[in-house]
Amino acid sequence: MTATAHKLCMIGDFGVGKTSLVSRFVHSTxxxxxxxxxxxxxxxxxxxxxxRAPCKLVLWDIAGKSHLDALNMTYLRGASALLLVADGTRExxxxxxxxxxxxxxxxxxxxxxVLAVNKLDLVEQWEVAPAALNELRRTLPVHETxxxxxxxxxxxxxxxxxxxxx
Amino acid sequence: MTALDFGSVPERVExxxxxxxxxxxxxxLLCFDAGWELRDVxxxxxxxxxxxxDPGQGVQTLRDLFIGLPLHEPQDVPFVELANGRSAHLHLxxxxxxxxxxxxxxxxxxxxxxxxxxxxxxEALASQAKTKAIGQLKQIRSELERQHSRLEEAHALKNALxxxxxxxxxTPLTSIFGYLQLAxxxxxxxxxxxxxxxxxxxxxxYLFTLAENLLEYGRGESTAPLLNPTPVDLESLTRDxxxxxxxxxxxxxxxxxxxxxxxxxxEPVFDEIRLRQILVNLLSNAVRYTRRGEVTAEIVxxxxxxxxxxxxxxxxxxxxxxxxxxxxxxxxxxxxxxxAGLGLSIVKRMVEQMHGTLAFDSEVGRGSSFRVMLPRARExxxxxxxDAIAPRFWLQGRSIxxxxxxxxxxxxxxxxxxxxxFRVRVxxxxxxxxxxxxxxxxxxxxxxVELSGLSGNAAxxxxxxxxxxxxxxxxxxxxxxxxxxxxLRAGADHYLxxxxxxEQFVHVMQQAASTGWSGExxxxxxx
Numbered sequence: 001m002t003a004t005a006h007k008l009c010m011i012g013d014f015g016v017g018k019t020s021l022v023s024r025f026v027h028s029t030x031x032x033x034x035x036x037x038x039x040x041x042x043x044x045x046x047x048x049x050x051x052r053a054p055c056k057l058v059l060w061d062i063a064g065k066s067h068l069d070a071l072n073m074t075y076l077r078g079a080s081a082l083l084l085v086a087d088g089t090r091e092x093x094x095x096x097x098x099x100x101x102x103x104x105x106x107x108x109x110x111x112x113x114v115l116a117v118n119k120l121d122l123v124e125q126w127e128v129a130p131a132a133l134n135e136l137r138r139t140l141p142v143h144e145t146x147x148x149x150x151x152x153x154x155x156x157x158x159x160x161x162x163x164x165x166x
Numbered sequence: 167m168t169a170l171d172f173g174s175v176p177e178r179v180e181x182x183x184x185x186x187x188x189x190x191x192x193x194x195l196l197c198f199d200a201g202w203e204l205r206d207v208x209x210x211x212x213x214x215x216x217x218x219x220d221p222g223q224g225v226q227t228l229r230d231l232f233i234g235l236p237l238h239e240p241q242d243v244p245f246v247e248l249a250n251g252r253s254a255h256l257h258l259x260x261x262x263x264x265x266x267x268x269x270x271x272x273x274x275x276x277x278x279x280x281x282x283x284x285x286x287x288x289e290a291l292a293s294q295a296k297t298k299a300i301g302q303l304k305q306i307r308s309e310l311e312r313q314h315s316r317l318e319e320a321h322a323l324k325n326a327l328x329x330x331x332x333x334x335x336x337t338p339l340t341s342i343f344g345y346l347q348l349a350x351x352x353x354x355x356x357x358x359x360x361x362x363x364x365x366x367x368x369x370x371x372y373l374f375t376l377a378e379n380l381l382e383y384g385r386g387e388s389t390a391p392l393l394n395p396t397p398v399d400l401e402s403l404t405r406d407x408x409x410x411x412x413x414x415x416x417x418x419x420x421x422x423x424x425x426x427x428x429x430x431x432x433e434p435v436f437d438e439i440r441l442r443q444i445l446v447n448l449l450s451n452a453v454r455y456t457r458r459g460e461v462t463a464e465i466v467x468x469x470x471x472x473x474x475x476x477x478x479x480x481x482x483x484x485x486x487x488x489x490x491x492x493x494x495x496x497x498x499x500x501x502x503x504x505x506a507g508l509g510l511s512i513v514k515r516m517v518e519q520m521h522g523t524l525a526f527d528s529e530v531g532r533g534s535s536f537r538v539m540l541p542r543a544r545e546x547x548x549x550x551x552x553d554a555i556a557p558r559f560w561l562q563g564r565s566i567x568x569x570x571x572x573x574x575x576x577x578x579x580x581x582x583x584x585x586x587x588f589r590v591r592v593x594x595x596x597x598x599x600x601x602x603x604x605x606x607x608x609x610x611x612x613x614x615v616e617l618s619g620l621s622g623n624a625a626x627x628x629x630x631x632x633x634x635x636x637x638x639x640x641x642x643x644x645x646x647x648x649x650x651x652x653x654l655r656a657g658a659d660h661y662l663x664x665x666x667x668x669e670q671f672v673h674v675m676q677q678a679a680s681t682g683w684s685g686e687x688x689x690x691x692x693x
Binding site: 005006007014015034035036037038039040041042044058063064071074075077078079080090092120121123124125126129130131132133134137142144149151 | 227230231232233234235242243244245246247253272276279280283284287288290291294619620621623624627628629630631632633649652655656657
């Protein structure tokens with residue numbers, strides 16, 4: 001069966017680990033070196049879900065920004081899902097993710113939206129309090145992830161795929 | 167000035183521009199029908215990572231780039247990083263039943279932007295890290311301050327311990343003195359017996375002074391003195407001093423005199439224990455450091471003030487040691503002396519507590535003279551300390567989930583917790599701990615921080631970020647304030663370190679189990 005392709009845009013402040021999450025998910029690799037993304041990098045992976053048709057996620061890894069500019073708006077067009085990414089060690093990156101959520105809602109009112117709070121391997125340095133995420137969970141699916149260790153990475157993409165195919 | 171457009175550019179310049187543009191953007195044009203069937207390819211396909219011989223193979227990738235976008239409208243997707251690492255601007259140009267995809271090289275522009283952006287981002291990250299580091303430094307400072315106050319607490323605890331111990335000395339010593347008097351009276355003229363009893367009295371007297379001094383020292387300098395002023399029978403006090411020191415002085419062949427002058431009709435009111443101790447300490451020193459000659463004490467009650475003069479013809483105190491005479495545990499004042507070196511420092515402290523003055527003169531080889539003036543105190547009821555009531559908890563039937571990947575430690579914890587009355591369940595990894603805790607809601611979760619895979623702290627964080635309200639105790643081999651702080655920040659209520667201090671462990675478990683799920687407040691407690 002041919003997998004249905006869905007455009008998934010990854011947005012979040014710079015340095016939160018969007019590219020690393022894609023590398024971990026698609027290529028099972030991780031690099032310690034930070035290399036800023038210019039424009040967009042597109043990758044894809046098929047996700048098999050039990051009892052459902054296979055789903056192909058076309059991942060748009062968009063350059064990090066704390067707000068949506070005209071260029072990012074261009075990239076978001078046609079997306080079925082948004083993965084907001086924040087860095088648990090930088091609380092302001094969570095604020096940026098929520099800001100991006102507000103901005104993108106008007107552009108993509110029907111998109112499935114999930115939040116990944118990345119760098120769980122550095123949980124000892126997290127500024128984001130557990131209570132804050134507990135509160136956010138009331139309105140938004142939230143996953144703690146670590147692109148470095150792989151913790152929670154499959155789960156967050158599987159969650160999106162499930163939402164896209166249900 | 168004439169406008170510059172294609173029509174007005176000289177042919178040679180136009181040609182130059184075309185070549186330049188072509189060279190820089192290296193265009194690739196692909197023509198598709200409405201069903202994404204490739205009709206035509208023009209340009210360097212390999213430059214964009216497409217197979218030059220079979221560019222159709224990369225069509226799917228191109229197709230993915232236009233998912234969700236209407237193909238009958240022009241589309242412009244700038245700076246797309248391609249599979250071969252190159253960057254391209256992608257344009258979709260509809261033309262009736264067909265459409266074109268035009269790819270223009272954006273490598274140079276991407277690289278230029280990347281350098282700028284990378285610098286900017288790294289600078290911003292460094293600045294955030296700097297702000298955080300400053301915050302951490304502030305935290306370290308306040309931690310140091312906390313430790314300082316903990317040290318002060320420990321100091322106070324030590325003083326309390328000394329006070330308790332020395333207090334315990336006093337009762338038996340009092341009894342020893344009483345029986346000594348009795349024994350001396352009955353010993354008659356038996357010289358060996360008298361000598362033995364003198365030796366016992368001398369040493370008991372020294373012990374008594376030491377115990378009294380320790381008691382006072384243990385009260386601590388920072389503690390506000392609890393004075394207990396009562397009317398003092400100065401005549402009785404003088405008799406006691408005479409009875410206590412005359413035998414010691416005479417034994418050394420010293421002349422000993424204690425004189426009392428009462429020139430004031432008002433009743434003398436002082437904290438009697440302190441007054442007695444001032445006199446005992448000064449006389450004890452005088453007798454101890456005088457080899458020949460005399461020791462005299464003159465006590466004068468006059469004009470609402472008690473004057474005390476203790477004079478001896480002893481070894482004296484060198485000028486170099488005068489400043490250190492009142493420093494605790496300083497024995498430099500009397501060379502070769504025995505004793506704890508507390509006596510004079512305590513005299514000074516007590517005189518100050520009683521709002522009096524203390525002065526002394528001394529000359530090496532000729533003796534010393536100490537002068538104390540104490541104003542009459544006002545009577546006041548003694549204060550009472552509150553008794554702390556230790557809480558007791560009943561753990562029978564409480565449930566606990568233990569997460570530790572070291573089976574030996576897990577068994578030990580299971581046994582200890584079983585003895586405490588807990589129903590224990592053990593898991594070996596953090597992921598299971600999260601699942602079991604959410605499902606089973608144990609009264610307490612005891613989790614090792616250094617678990618392989620997902621760390622204990624990450625598991626605690628995940629639980630708390632899902633609203634888990636149960637009590638969590640983390641166990642770690644890292645005994646640092648930072649590690650403890652990190653665990654509590656992740657959501658633990660208590661932080662214990664290995665090797666286990668069993669008493670503390672039991673205490674923490676009792677505390678955790680006593681609040682359990684009923685406690686909505688998750689402010690971490692000190693453990």
